[in-house]
Amino acid sequence: xxxxxxxxxxxxxxxxxxxxxxxxxxxxxxxxxxxxxxxxxxxxxxxxxxxxxxxxxxxxxxxxxxxxxxxxxxxxxxxxxxxxxxxxxxxxxxxxxxxxxxxxxxxxxxxxxxxxxxxxxxxxxxxxxxxxxxxxxxxxxxxxxxxxxxxxxxxxxxxxxxxxxxxxxxxxxxxxxxxxxxxxxxxxxxxxxxxxxxxxxxxxxxxxxxxxxxxxxxxxxxxxxxxxxxxxxxxxxxxxxxxxxxxxxxxxxxxxxxxxxxxxxxxxxxxxxxxxxxxxxxxxxxxxxxxxxxxxxxxxxxxxxxxxxxxxxxxxxxxxxxxxxxxxxxxxxxxxxxxxxxxxxxxxxxxxxxxxxxxxxxxxxxxxxxxxxxxxxxxxxx
Amino acid sequence: xxxxxxxxxxxxxxxxxxxxxxxxxxxxxxxxxxxxxxxxxxxxxxxxxxxxxxxxxxxxxxxxxxxxxxxxxxxxxxxxxxxxxxxxxxxxxxxxxxxxxxxxxxxxxxxxxxxxxxxxxxxxxxxxxxxxxxxxxxxxxxxxxxxxxxxxxxxxxxxxxxxxxxxxxxxxxxxxxxxxxxxxxxxxxxxxxxxxxxxxxxxxxxxxxxxxxxxxxxxxxxxxxxxxxxxxxxxxxxxxxxxxxxxxxxxxxxxxxxxxxxxxxxxxxxxxxxxxxxxxxxxxxxxxxxxxxxxxxxxxxxxxxxxxxxxxxxxxxxxxxxxxxxxxxxxxxxxxxxxxxxxxxxxxxxxxxxxxxxxxxxxxx
Numbered sequence: 001x002x003x004x005x006x007x008x009x010x011x012x013x014x015x016x017x018x019x020x021x022x023x024x025x026x027x028x029x030x031x032x033x034x035x036x037x038x039x040x041x042x043x044x045x046x047x048x049x050x051x052x053x054x055x056x057x058x059x060x061x062x063x064x065x066x067x068x069x070x071x072x073x074x075x076x077x078x079x080x081x082x083x084x085x086x087x088x089x090x091x092x093x094x095x096x097x098x099x100x101x102x103x104x105x106x107x108x109x110x111x112x113x114x115x116x117x118x119x120x121x122x123x124x125x126x127x128x129x130x131x132x133x134x135x136x137x138x139x140x141x142x143x144x145x146x147x148x149x150x151x152x153x154x155x156x157x158x159x160x161x162x163x164x165x166x167x168x169x170x171x172x173x174x175x176x177x178x179x180x181x182x183x184x185x186x187x188x189x190x191x192x193x194x195x196x197x198x199x200x201x202x203x204x205x206x207x208x209x210x211x212x213x214x215x216x217x218x219x220x221x222x223x224x225x226x227x228x229x230x231x232x233x234x235x236x237x238x239x240x241x242x243x244x245x246x247x248x249x250x251x252x253x254x255x256x257x258x259x260x261x262x263x264x265x266x267x268x269x270x271x272x273x274x275x276x277x278x279x280x281x282x283x284x285x286x287x288x289x290x291x292x293x294x295x296x297x298x299x300x301x302x303x304x305x306x307x308x309x310x311x312x313x314x315x316x317x318x319x320x321x322x323x324x325x326x327x328x329x330x331x332x333x334x335x336x337x338x339x340x341x342x343x344x345x346x347x348x349x350x351x352x353x354x355x356x357x358x359x360x361x362x363x364x365x366x367x368x369x370x371x372x373x374x375x376x377x378x379x380x381x382x
Numbered sequence: 383x384x385x386x387x388x389x390x391x392x393x394x395x396x397x398x399x400x401x402x403x404x405x406x407x408x409x410x411x412x413x414x415x416x417x418x419x420x421x422x423x424x425x426x427x428x429x430x431x432x433x434x435x436x437x438x439x440x441x442x443x444x445x446x447x448x449x450x451x452x453x454x455x456x457x458x459x460x461x462x463x464x465x466x467x468x469x470x471x472x473x474x475x476x477x478x479x480x481x482x483x484x485x486x487x488x489x490x491x492x493x494x495x496x497x498x499x500x501x502x503x504x505x506x507x508x509x510x511x512x513x514x515x516x517x518x519x520x521x522x523x524x525x526x527x528x529x530x531x532x533x534x535x536x537x538x539x540x541x542x543x544x545x546x547x548x549x550x551x552x553x554x555x556x557x558x559x560x561x562x563x564x565x566x567x568x569x570x571x572x573x574x575x576x577x578x579x580x581x582x583x584x585x586x587x588x589x590x591x592x593x594x595x596x597x598x599x600x601x602x603x604x605x606x607x608x609x610x611x612x613x614x615x616x617x618x619x620x621x622x623x624x625x626x627x628x629x630x631x632x633x634x635x636x637x638x639x640x641x642x643x644x645x646x647x648x649x650x651x652x653x654x655x656x657x658x659x660x661x662x663x664x665x666x667x668x669x670x671x672x673x674x675x676x677x678x679x680x681x682x683x684x685x686x687x688x689x690x691x692x693x694x695x696x697x698x699x700x701x702x703x704x705x706x707x708x709x710x711x712x713x714x715x716x717x718x719x720x721x722x723x724x725x726x727x728x729x730x731x732x733x734x735x736x737x738x739x740x741x742x743x744x745x746x747x
Contacts (some may be wrong), residue, residue: 011508183622186625188620338550
């Protein structure tokens with residue numbers, strides 16, 4: 001070996017040893033799984049004068065333990081900022097807290113009403129946090145929901161996370177991650193949304209979809225309307241809808257419409273001079289009907305057409321109702337603004353006060369429903 | 383006989399020298415400086431690079447396999463070209479070491495945040511040194527190998543087909559652009575690297591395909607950049623993209639496969655290879671220039687001194703902002719070299735031709 005090579009080998013060894021600098025020993029790490037943010041309840045009840053000052057946060061994290069399947073560590077701290085809270089939390093555990101395995105962030109309703117962007121901002125900046133971390137709103141106190149052990153279920157954090165994952169697949173809630181929330185929050189043509197959960201006795205249940213104006217919670221969509229909202233918000237595969245036909249003038253008739261595949265197209269007509277905008281949402285839904293209760297026979301071709309028509313009417317009615325509600329609350333949760341923006345020139349869009357115009361635009365839904373099949377069993381008419 | 387470089391390998395070498403760690407921030411830089419749908423402008427920068435390459439191919443044709451140093455020394459007294467060599471040597475060394483430092487600092491945002499960056503830099507520099515002393519033929523072989531390790535990552539973009547929305551691209555073009563001139567330099571530096579082909583003339587096979595290969599390498603860089611930027615503009619909202627430091631790392635972080643997620647650290651480590659090729663090629667170019675100044679020196683020691691000097695200089699800037707400022711400045715000089723050097727060479731070659739002309743025997747069939 002010549003001298004040069006020997007020198008290089010020495011350098012190489014030194015370099016490899018740099019790996020010892022930043023050690024992460026698995027047993028010494030505490031992987032936070034869920035974080036909850038609330039306004040400090042002690043302060044929430046304080047008088048209005050005190051509320052003028054910066055409000056304290058109540059932050060809790062759960063760290064699953066490996067000893068057995070249900071044990072976990074829950075630590076809580078109050079602080080002015082979420083990073084300050086992290087320092088305080090750190091001082092309460094023997095583990096080194098890391099956020100690489102963070103899956104879910106829960107925000108209490110009272111905090112969500114004040115705005116959650118500054119907390120999201122902190123999370124987005126942190127390179128160890130995945131852009132897929134969920135953003136979830138808790139109807140009530142996020143801390144209480146997280147602190148409770150639900151005896152019939154898995155560890156609370158994981159229980160909630162898995163439930164949200166499953167529900168998002170069937171479209172009863174939108175899948176909202178840090179990426180999605182940031183994207184919609186920073187886009188001037190759409191408003192952000194997030195799933196809402198709440199605690200019911202020994203369970204946690206889905207409680208609809210939270211609609212935001214900027215980063216502030218404004219209102220929510222009830223769970224039974226969530227599928228209609230999903231149809232309006234974008235295309236999806238897989239979903240279920242229960243149609244109460246009394247809403248469209250046929251009492252005591254119910255249809256279960258399943259395996260939905262939905263497509264949405266938005267067309268906008270704009271006359272910026274007159275400040276008039278029309279949006280036309282055409283919706284294409286197909287699926288199967290396996291359950292029907294009522295006077296019609298689902299095996300009769302005539303009646304099948306009638307059922308398709310009824311579902312069309314139902315979706316149109318409910319969809320337009322939902323849009324009217326969103327316009328009333330001035331939240332553009334389905335992103336009509338994006339389509340209006342694409343119809344205007346840059347100057348026209350920048351001069352347009354979308355918040356002011358949005359409630360006045362005329363929206364119509366055109367629904368086309370196709371029932372692919374009625375199951376593998378036929379009732380023969382006698 | 384010394385082995386010569388095949389056009390195919392030259393194309394790959396050019397691509398690997400061009401593409402580097404800059405791709406991780408490029409979509410944001412474009413959004414910042416060129417505004418809505420700024421990704422379209424990439425074709426302009428590609429065009430400029432292509433014109434530059436055409437200029438270089440003119441040199442190639444006129445030089446007829448002679449090295450650029452030979453051309454200069456034939457026309458200008460050595461004492462005059464020496465300062466030019468020293469200038470080229472310093473710029474190339476600095477470009478190499480600063481881009482290495484940049485890679486290390488970005489790497490540290492994600493892993494090893496508290497380790498001393500110069501220790502990690504040492505690791506990269508040792509790798510670079512080992513490659514440089516093996517000579518250009520082996521560098522090219524390594525580049526080809528690294529190319530296959532990296533190029534497949536482009537297919538990861540397929541993951542975003544589902545979430546890509548054309549409506550996010552908007553119908554605005556280049557609105558909200560700012561500082562287009564500074565921005566253009568920043569974006570154009572992403573294409574730099576092809577100018578080093580000037581130094582490869584004596585090593586390349588004497589075939590027609592050489593300059594075509596450089597064009598193809600450049601085209602491949604353009605395609606890669608365009609795809610990444612297009613996906614970023616359609617996957618993120620415009621204001622979001624403007625605020626993201628490294629949009630491509632976030633893209634990679636978003637990918638979730640059934641068996642693995644959070645692959646950004648893994649992929650970023652793979653991109654060490656493309657950065658490494660940039661570092662190696664610039665330092666190799668510096669060594670080539672140094673050899674002209676000190677023809678009798680041992681190449682290995684010369685390389686060791688240059689890499690060592692580069693290491694020492696890269697100790698100066700500590701944070702990303704400083705490194706970026708250095709790179710921006712060096713990038714501007716390098717753009718000057720990329721255009722100025724071929725022009726100078728063409729001038730010299732034409733002068734030489736004219737001087738030689740009276741001796742040409744026109745009567746020969």
